[in-house]
Amino acid sequence: MKKIEKSIELGGRKLVLSTGDLAAQADGAVLATYGETVVLATVTAQPMAADLGYFPLSVEYQEKLYAGGRIKGSRWVKREGRPTDEEILSARLIDRAIRPLFPKEYSKEEVQVILTVLSVDMENIPDIVAAIATSAAISISRIPWNGPVGTLRVGLKEGKNITNPLESELETSDMDLIVSTTKDAIVMIESGAKQVTEDTMLSGIEYAQKECTKVINLINDLVDAVKPQKVSLEKEKVNKDLQKKVKELTKDTVKNLISQMATKESGYSVYDETKKAVASSFSEEEKSLAGKIFEELFKDEIRNLILSGKRPDGRKTDEIRPLSAKVGVLPRTHGSAIFQRGQTQALTIATLGAPSLEQFLESATGEETKSYIHHYAMPPFSTGETGRVGFPSRREIGHGALAERALVPVIPSDNDFPYTIRVVTEVLSSNGSTSMASVCGSTLALMDAGVPILDPIAGIAMGLVVENEKKFTVLTDIVGLEDGNGDMDFKVAGSKKGITALQLDVKTLSLSLPILSNALTEAKKARLKILDVMALVIDKPRESVSTYAPKIKIIRIDPEKIGELIGPGGKTIRKIVAETGAQIDVDEDGTVYVSATSADELKAGMERVEGITKVPVAGEIYEGTVKRLQPFGAFVEILPGKEGLVHVSDMSEDYVKDPADILSLGDKVQVRVKEIDELGRLNLSMMLDPAFDARKEERRKEGVRTEGGPRGRFEKRTGYDQNRRFDAGRPRFERRDSAMPAGRRGGPHFPKSRYIDENKKKY
Numbered sequence: 001m002k003k004i005e006k007s008i009e010l011g012g013r014k015l016v017l018s019t020g021d022l023a024a025q026a027d028g029a030v031l032a033t034y035g036e037t038v039v040l041a042t043v044t045a046q047p048m049a050a051d052l053g054y055f056p057l058s059v060e061y062q063e064k065l066y067a068g069g070r071i072k073g074s075r076w077v078k079r080e081g082r083p084t085d086e087e088i089l090s091a092r093l094i095d096r097a098i099r100p101l102f103p104k105e106y107s108k109e110e111v112q113v114i115l116t117v118l119s120v121d122m123e124n125i126p127d128i129v130a131a132i133a134t135s136a137a138i139s140i141s142r143i144p145w146n147g148p149v150g151t152l153r154v155g156l157k158e159g160k161n162i163t164n165p166l167e168s169e170l171e172t173s174d175m176d177l178i179v180s181t182t183k184d185a186i187v188m189i190e191s192g193a194k195q196v197t198e199d200t201m202l203s204g205i206e207y208a209q210k211e212c213t214k215v216i217n218l219i220n221d222l223v224d225a226v227k228p229q230k231v232s233l234e235k236e237k238v239n240k241d242l243q244k245k246v247k248e249l250t251k252d253t254v255k256n257l258i259s260q261m262a263t264k265e266s267g268y269s270v271y272d273e274t275k276k277a278v279a280s281s282f283s284e285e286e287k288s289l290a291g292k293i294f295e296e297l298f299k300d301e302i303r304n305l306i307l308s309g310k311r312p313d314g315r316k317t318d319e320i321r322p323l324s325a326k327v328g329v330l331p332r333t334h335g336s337a338i339f340q341r342g343q344t345q346a347l348t349i350a351t352l353g354a355p356s357l358e359q360f361l362e363s364a365t366g367e368e369t370k371s372y373i374h375h376y377a378m379p380p381f382s383t384g385e386t387g388r389v390g391f392p393s394r395r396e397i398g399h400g401a402l403a404e405r406a407l408v409p410v411i412p413s414d415n416d417f418p419y420t421i422r423v424v425t426e427v428l429s430s431n432g433s434t435s436m437a438s439v440c441g442s443t444l445a446l447m448d449a450g451v452p453i454l455d456p457i458a459g460i461a462m463g464l465v466v467e468n469e470k471k472f473t474v475l476t477d478i479v480g481l482e483d484g485n486g487d488m489d490f491k492v493a494g495s496k497k498g499i500t501a502l503q504l505d506v507k508t509l510s511l512s513l514p515i516l517s518n519a520l521t522e523a524k525k526a527r528l529k530i531l532d533v534m535a536l537v538i539d540k541p542r543e544s545v546s547t548y549a550p551k552i553k554i555i556r557i558d559p560e561k562i563g564e565l566i567g568p569g570g571k572t573i574r575k576i577v578a579e580t581g582a583q584i585d586v587d588e589d590g591t592v593y594v595s596a597t598s599a600d601e602l603k604a605g606m607e608r609v610e611g612i613t614k615v616p617v618a619g620e621i622y623e624g625t626v627k628r629l630q631p632f633g634a635f636v637e638i639l640p641g642k643e644g645l646v647h648v649s650d651m652s653e654d655y656v657k658d659p660a661d662i663l664s665l666g667d668k669v670q671v672r673v674k675e676i677d678e679l680g681r682l683n684l685s686m687m688l689d690p691a692f693d694a695r696k697e698e699r700r701k702e703g704v705r706t707e708g709g710p711r712g713r714f715e716k717r718t719g720y721d722q723n724r725r726f727d728a729g730r731p732r733f734e735r736r737d738s739a740m741p742a743g744r745r746g747g748p749h750f751p752k753s754r755y756i757d758e759n760k761k762k763y
Contacts, residue, residue: 006222008214010034011163013124015215017136017222028141030222032133034164036121038067041133045109045143055102056110061091061130063117068364085397086363090127091115092398094134094151096505097180097188101146105233111143120364123166128153131180136219140226144233146509148219149187150212151180154204156196161207167365177201177502179208183216186511189504192405195455195497198520206513239293242286246293250278254301261481262312263343263431269384271298302485306465306473312481320460320477320526325440325537327448334549335449339441339534341477343431348441350423350449352549354595356585357420371420372411376400376438378427400425403438403459406493406501407446410454417452418552418593419545432479433461439493439501440534447538450545457500458530459493462519466510474519476526487511492523496531550583551602552595557613559590565612572612580604611640616673621688626667634659636671636684644682646671649696651686 005018016033023029026042048056065072065080072078083091094115102111115130131151139148155165156175165173175196180188186209193201257274278294279287302312311317321342330336335350358371376399380387392400403425411421423445425438436459443456463478463486475482483489487508493501504516545551557565565586566573573584582596582605592609596602616622622638629635633647646669648656656662663669671684674693685692 001226004222004225006218006225008218010211010214011165013164015129015132015218017133017218019136019140019222019226026137026141027143028137028139028228030133030136030140032129032136034129035124036119037124037126037129038117038119039126039130039133040116040118041113041130041137042115043111043113043134043137043141043143045111045141048108048110051107055099055107057095057099057102057113058111059091059095059098059113059115059134061087061094061115061117061127063087063090063120063126063364065362065364067117067120067126068122068366070362070364070366073362073367084361084363085401086361088394088397089401090130092394093127093178093188093190094131097131097149097151098134098138098145098147100187100506100509101149101182103144103146103233105235106144106231109143113137117364122365123168124164125153125167125170128164128178132215132219135215136222139219139223140228142229142231144231147182148216148223149180149182150215150219151178151188152208152211152215153178154208154211156193156200156204161204163211175200175204177204177208179205179212181209181212182509183213185506185509186504186513186516187506187509189502191499191502192408193499193501194409195495195500197498198517198524201499201502202513202517202520205516209513239289242282242289243293245282246278246290247297249281250274250294250297253278254298257298258302258305258312258481262314262479299485302481303465306475306482306486307467307471309473311475313479317473318476318522318525320529321479323530323533325444325534327444327538332548334546335445335447335451337441337444337448337537338428339437339444340429341433341437341440341530342479343429344434344437345427345429346434346437346441347426347428348423348438348445349426350421350442350445350451352449352451352545353420353422354550354552354583354585355414355418355420355593356583359420371414372404372408372423373421374400374404374407374423374425374438374442376403376425376427376435378430378434382427382430382434399435399438402435402491402493402501402503403442406439406457406459407442407453409500410457410495412452412454415554418554419451419550421446421449421451430480432481432483433459433477433491435459435503436461436491436493440530444534444538447541449549450542452541455495455497456531456534457493457495458527458534459491459501460523460526460530462488462490462492462523462526464488464490464506464508464511464515464519466508466515469510469512472510472515474515474522476522488519490516490519490523492520492527494524494527496528548597550595550597551599552593553602553606555592555594555606555609555613557590557592557609558615559588561613562586562588562590565592565609576605576608576612580608582606582608584609608640611642614639616642616644616676616682618673618675619690620673622671622673623668624671624684626663626665626669629659629663629665631658634663636669638671638673638682638684642682644671644673644684646684646686650674650684650692653687653692653695 001020003020007014007016013035018031022031023042026044028043030041032039113134117126120126128151135148138145153164154177155162155170155173157173175193177191275291275294279291282290324340327337329338333349334352338347358369359373361368376396378396423442425441427434439457439459446453461478463475463482466472466487489505491503576584581601582594585593594605596605624636624638627635627637633645635643636646637643648659671686672688674683674685
């Protein structure tokens with residue numbers, strides 16, 4: 001096929017979509033270029049041997065390190081391995097945007113979308129480019145689809161919305177909002193924000209919907225140029241007789257089943273058994289169709305019940321299930337909490353660590369670190385089932401990331417709280433909205449651990465059943481049954497001030513801005529109620545961290561002193577760690593983090609670091625240790641590795657013949673820094689009063705003996721230069737050891753030396 005290319009200006013940059021020259025055997029392939037970020041999207045479908053009962057769509061997002069001109073840092077493995085959490089989150093983002101648009105009747109082919117990031121320019125974030133390329137690739141393929149869909153990122157700076165902000169702009173943005181829409185409906189939202197109001201968030205969504213129209217028009221232009229031949233689908237004919245028989249057979253069964261499943265007393269195992277029993281009442285040819293009819297009747301019964309103003313568990317539409325919370329539930333952890341909403345129960349544990357334990361992330365754009373980490377685990381027993389246990393599923397990674405995003409805006413800075421923080425949520429029981437229970441549990445566990453979070457955060461999941469624009473019901477705190485059979489799963493987290501995280505998934509193309517506004521209003525009411533309940537348990541962070549948590553102090557040193565602290569090959573810093581038990585971490589800007597599990601270890605580590613890096617100043621007084629004694633004075637260590645000389649003349653106002661008369665090795669003495677000479681040597685004095693120096697100088701001028709032998713060294717001598725030992729005409733002596741016969745001893749004044757008469761230049 002001939003290459004076809006279409007482009008528009010979007011956010012001040014050129015967005016180009018091209019097809020026809022790459023990946024020709026895929027059902028659809030589009031190369032998207034935005035700035036110098038390039039993503040290849042391919043979509044392929046193939047028939048399945050059997051109907052799985054669900055639509056088998058898979059989305060794989062691959063960010064190659066070569067895209068940023070990088071080679072994997074591992075010494076042994078250079079190939080990209082299993083997807084990173086960030087790649088999985090990008091794949092989920094795109095999956096959620098495209099899945100609702102596939103026709104219900106299209107279920108006999110497996111569809112796979114593969115996205116390969118080929119180039120990144122460090123400014124245009126590739127996930128949005130990949131989402132647009134995916135929409136275009138499916139649109140030009142033979143695969144039936146109710147698209148296209150436009151995807152856009154919206155930033156917020158100084159109250160102004162920004163289209164697809166650059167990565168550098170996103171760092172200072174008050175909001176990171178991603179929206180996917182068709183021309184008429186919103187299909188996916190993902191957002192993190194710095195406690196923005198509901199009106200601000202809604203304004204950003206409305207702005208994104210308008211900007212997405214440009215992307216949709218671009219994709220439609222590409223479709224018009226390609227003219228794809230879509231697979232035609234036939235709607236299954238309704239067997240009214242069979243439908244009537246199934247309805248009569250399950251009239252009371254469906255209602256009882258809904259009532260049981262609303263509180264998770266039975267779960268889906270009872271549902272499956274009931275469905276199987278209904279199907280077994282019919283012939284082999286009718287069993288499969290009878291099962292599908294049962295599913296439709298079950299779903300319709302739930303939806304009609306909700307639209308009539310009732311809920312499966314008897315609650316009002318805006319009613320939250322019973323709430324409870326506890327903190328400090330585990331004795332040795334740094335912080336712990338259990339949060340429960342109905343049958344959804346989450347145990348969250350907070351652990352504090354040294355800054356060196358932060359997580360390192362490697363991607364095509366480079367390496368970065370993060371010091372707040374949230375992990376989420378939902379074992380099979382939480383739903384009363386058996387299943388796989390091991391590495392986290394994509395769902396678990398996604399829920400953990402959502403809970404993490406909700407708390408990030410209120411986590412204190414490293415300067416205020418220099419810890420690496422890891423929070424883990426263990427879902428013990430699940431019946432809807434476990435991710436939002438994780439948010440509530442995380443807030444409680446962090447406060448229990450003594451983390452000074454800026455504000456408590458709570459979350460709530462909202463649902464929706466919509467028949468048309470006028471007939472719909474918004475649900476607060478949905479259970480699993482309402483989520484599975486409703487039209488929307490809308491999670492909102494935030495503080496009393498505003499929203500910090502938001503996630504929306506839909507199964508309908510009827511979600512409008514007025515309905516979304518209604519849901520945001522109800523979500524705020526519920527969030528405030530939950531925060532009030534949480535405050536009854538713990539209303540502010542504890543004054544100090546757990547006794548089992550490491551204690552951390554920050555010291556800021558001159559960056560030029562870093563090498564001195566680390567030592568050759570890390571020898572000095574390793575010695576400090578070994579001798580004090582404290583952990584020492586150093587940043588390039590001279591910030592030193594000292595951490596230890598006990599106050600004594602922390603103090604010892606602090607003293608050692610300060611001792612090595614501190615620069616003494618004249619006039620300062622220290623308590624030092626006598627390390628060496630010489631006839632002319634004593635060497636005193638005032639800081640680790642820093643010694644200075646106390647001359648005999650500075651030991652006392654009285655005459656001191658021998659330092660050993662008043663000092664011994666190991667003595668603790670107070671000394672004053674007199675001066676630091678041009679070579680960096682410390683001159684110390686045991687006379688702490690600086691006036692002593694003036695008195696000593698006066699006595700020197702008077703010729704009074706102050707030190708040394710019986711004649712004194714500071715007598716007045718006219719024309720005497722004490723810095724010069726020999727007159728100009730006297731011979732200068734030079735070492736000539738090689739000229740001496742072996743074993744010969746020199747004279748008493750010039751050992752192993754001969755002299756040179758500089759005037760005669762002869763030996």
